[in-house]
Amino acid sequence: MDEVPLLEVRHLDKVYENGYHADRDISFSIPSGKLVGLIGPNGCGKTTMMRCINKMHMPTSGDILIDGESVMPKTPAEVARLVSNVPAEMTASFGLTVFETVMLGRYPYLQNMWWETEEDESIVVDTLKKFGVYHLQDRALNMLSSGEQQRVLIAKAYVQNPRLMLVDEPTSHLDMKYKLDVMEYLRAMIKQDMTILVAEHDISLMARYCDLCIIMKKGQLIAIGEPKKVITEELIREVYEVEASVGFDRDGEIYVLPKRYKGPPEDEVPLE
Amino acid sequence: MGDFRDKLRAVIDGKGETHIERKRHRMVFLATVGTALLLIVFVMMLCIGPTAILDPIDALSNLFSAIGKDGSAMTDKEVMVFSSRFPRAVAAIAVGLGLSIAGTSYQAVIRNPLVDPYIMGVSSGAGTFAIAVIAFNFTFFGLISSHSIYLIAIAAIIGGLLAFGLTMVLAHRADATTNAYVLSGVVIGLVFGAVQTLMIVFSGNKVSDVLLWLFGSFANITWDKALFILIPVIVMSVLLFRYAKELNLILLGENQARQMGLDVKKFNAIVLVLASVMTAFCVAFCGIIGFVGLVVPHLCRMLFGGDHRLVLPASLALGGVLMMLADLVARMIIPGTELPVGAITTMIGVPVFAYLLIKRGKIYNG
Ligand SMILES: Nc1ncnc2c1ncn2[C@@H]1O[C@H](COP(=O)(O)OP(=O)(O)O)[C@@H](O)[C@H]1O
Numbered sequence: 241m242d243e244v245p246l247l248e249v250r251h252l253d254k255v256y257e258n259g260y261h262a263d264r265d266i267s268f269s270i271p272s273g274k275l276v277g278l279i280g281p282n283g284c285g286k287t288t289m290m291r292c293i294n295k296m297h298m299p300t301s302g303d304i305l306i307d308g309e310s311v312m313p314k315t316p317a318e319v320a321r322l323v324s325n326v327p328a329e330m331t332a333s334f335g336l337t338v339f340e341t342v343m344l345g346r347y348p349y350l351q352n353m354w355w356e357t358e359e360d361e362s363i364v365v366d367t368l369k370k371f372g373v374y375h376l377q378d379r380a381l382n383m384l385s386s387g388e389q390q391r392v393l394i395a396k397a398y399v400q401n402p403r404l405m406l407v408d409e410p411t412s413h414l415d416m417k418y419k420l421d422v423m424e425y426l427r428a429m430i431k432q433d434m435t436i437l438v439a440e441h442d443i444s445l446m447a448r449y450c451d452l453c454i455i456m457k458k459g460q461l462i463a464i465g466e467p468k469k470v471i472t473e474e475l476i477r478e479v480y481e482v483e484a485s486v487g488f489d490r491d492g493e494i495y496v497l498p499k500r501y502k503g504p505p506e507d508e509v510p511l512e
Numbered sequence: 513m514g515d516f517r518d519k520l521r522a523v524i525d526g527k528g529e530t531h532i533e534r535k536r537h538r539m540v541f542l543a544t545v546g547t548a549l550l551l552i553v554f555v556m557m558l559c560i561g562p563t564a565i566l567d568p569i570d571a572l573s574n575l576f577s578a579i580g581k582d583g584s585a586m587t588d589k590e591v592m593v594f595s596s597r598f599p600r601a602v603a604a605i606a607v608g609l610g611l612s613i614a615g616t617s618y619q620a621v622i623r624n625p626l627v628d629p630y631i632m633g634v635s636s637g638a639g640t641f642a643i644a645v646i647a648f649n650f651t652f653f654g655l656i657s658s659h660s661i662y663l664i665a666i667a668a669i670i671g672g673l674l675a676f677g678l679t680m681v682l683a684h685r686a687d688a689t690t691n692a693y694v695l696s697g698v699v700i701g702l703v704f705g706a707v708q709t710l711m712i713v714f715s716g717n718k719v720s721d722v723l724l725w726l727f728g729s730f731a732n733i734t735w736d737k738a739l740f741i742l743i744p745v746i747v748m749s750v751l752l753f754r755y756a757k758e759l760n761l762i763l764l765g766e767n768q769a770r771q772m773g774l775d776v777k778k779f780n781a782i783v784l785v786l787a788s789v790m791t792a793f794c795v796a797f798c799g800i801i802g803f804v805g806l807v808v809p810h811l812c813r814m815l816f817g818g819d820h821r822l823v824l825p826a827s828l829a830l831g832g833v834l835m836m837l838a839d840l841v842a843r844m845i846i847p848g849t850e851l852p853v854g855a856i857t858t859m860i861g862v863p864v865f866a867y868l869l870i871k872r873g874k875i876y877n878g
């Protein structure tokens with residue numbers, strides 16, 4: 241690759257204060273304009289890595305580069321204009337409306353102004369329409385369904401106009417329809433100048449929607465590449481210790497069907 | 513009532529096309545109607561009192577003639593308007609807006625609608641020290657003259673800030689989460705509350721003075737005292753107003769706010785210190801006046817929405833107006849007897865709060 245990658249993670253290590261080594265020597269880079277899936281078992285360090293990328297946590301060692309520039313010397317406000325993030329869930333909105341919540345995405349651009357500008361407003365209105373929540377704009381955030389809330393939070397991260405958007409388990413409490421819905425919106429948001437990194441447990445869903453997959457296990461990077469090349473039965477066995485069939489449906493879309501837990505270690509007597 | 517609110521909203525919003533225009537309209541509405549209400553009720557405070565009820569022109573002409581005289585050789589009426597009712601009204605405005613703005617700020621930072629300005633222990637610390645002075649002539653080991661009019665006030669401020677400091681230390685020793693603040697405040701409050709109870713038991717014939725302070729009152733407010741409250745309250749309020757946008761941001765939760773460029777630890781500490789210092793000055797002379805700092809922020813959110821760029825100025829106006837009205841009621845409702853204003857605010861505040869809880873509770877919980 242000749243051009244500068246949008247995100248480059250270099251030898252990232254994160255050891256928490258209690259000594260837990262959550263991320264180990266992770267290195268990869270991803271280009272601009274991609275939807276990238278981050279896959280791995282619970283506790284493998286996905287959230288930790290995302291928090292290092294937007295400087296919520298300081299890496300123990302290693303470096304994070306966006307457009308070839310390290311984020312380490314940047315101020316929080318500068319990072320906020322480059323990286324936005326969609327939390328898994330939201331706390332009480334205290335009477336803030338959907339419109340006001342999304343408008344807060346413009347905060348990093350406000351500087352010393354008291355009110356937002358008309359330009360901010362039109363960005364927010366367009367985004368609300370794009371995400372199908374325009375009709376909810378005057379409702380309180382916590383009066384919405386989880387699916388609607390998730391869309392609002394994604395809209396908020398979108399108006400932040402970042403280079404990189406981090407989305408942590410956006411569909412964890414959504415039903416099938418809303419899962420697809422969220423992924424469709426993420427897909428539709430990808431522009432030439434923005435990449436989305438999304439952590440998610442539904443591998444079939446990831447394989448179908450993502451341009452690239454990053455596979456992690458116990459704090460380490462196992463694989464990165466196109467879903468159809470990376471996601472194999474061997475990989476699922478190695479990463480999740482689960483037997484699964486990986487197949488293709490009529491449309492040629494990959495799917496993963498977990499069959500059974502690999503079972504106790506070999507030296508123990510199996511039940512059968 | 514919902515209908516009424518919608519109609520009121522339509523008036524407040526004006527014909528704004530965009531959200532920003534509507535917010536500007538709300539701000540203009542607040543500035544004009546808020547100022548007008550403050551002035552009207554302020555003049556009422558000058559006119560109405562147990563000794564005499566004047567008409568507004570009479571009250572104002574006495575006020576201006578008193579100002580012209582520079583304090584010497586004033587008539588009885590001038591003394592009443594200028595030296596008694598005027599500072600009393602100023603103190604009521606200052607305490608009302610101070611408690612309301614402190615309550616608004618605390619509620620946002622702690623993201624809990626049940627929080628009031630006394631949540632961090634300020635009131636119990638202030639009460640304990642004030643009672644020590646009132647009942648036992650505590651003079652900080654002779655550091656302050658026992659004749660000073662400021663003795664009780666200074667004791668209350670020191671006690672309030674001491675309790676607040678202990679709450680902060682305890683909360684930070686825990687994990688500095690919003691729950692840690694609330695729980696530490698409750699614990700510290702209980703400790704001071706216990707000391708306070710013991711002192712009341714042994715206060716003998718001073719017990720009525722003690723209770724009078726605890727319930728809160730604007731009786732005996734002089735010019736010196738009014739300014740002693742007003743100036744710090746204005747300074748703290750201006751400083752808090754500068755954080756209006758950040759108070760919105762923090763509603764998204766600490767992680768989101770941090771991710772969007774806010775230094776959350778520093779921000780929390782600054783807001784809590786400003787609000788607590790302001791609260792300490794509010795209770796210094798006037799005692800512990802309940803419910804204003806809890807209810808006014810919610811009323812303002814109901815009328816003007818959750819945006820703190822509007823909630824803060826609304827709290828200023830409504831807090832000032834309501835506190836003056838409460839004081840009017842306190843001194844007029846039973847002829848010849850001055851009731852503690854804290855009792856009035858509680859009697860009005862409880863039903864209003866219950867109403868808000870029923871109507872608006874959903875908005876605060878998921
Ligand atoms: N603040 C923390 N302090 C100590 N350990 C943590 C902290 N946050 C997460 N961990 C640990 O780090 C590991 C990785 O966590 P996380 O990055 O959240 O995993 P994932 O998002 O992949 O489920 C987990 O074992 C978790 O217990």
Ligand SMILES: [Mg+2]
Nearest residue numbers: 286287288408
């Ligand atoms: Mg996670």
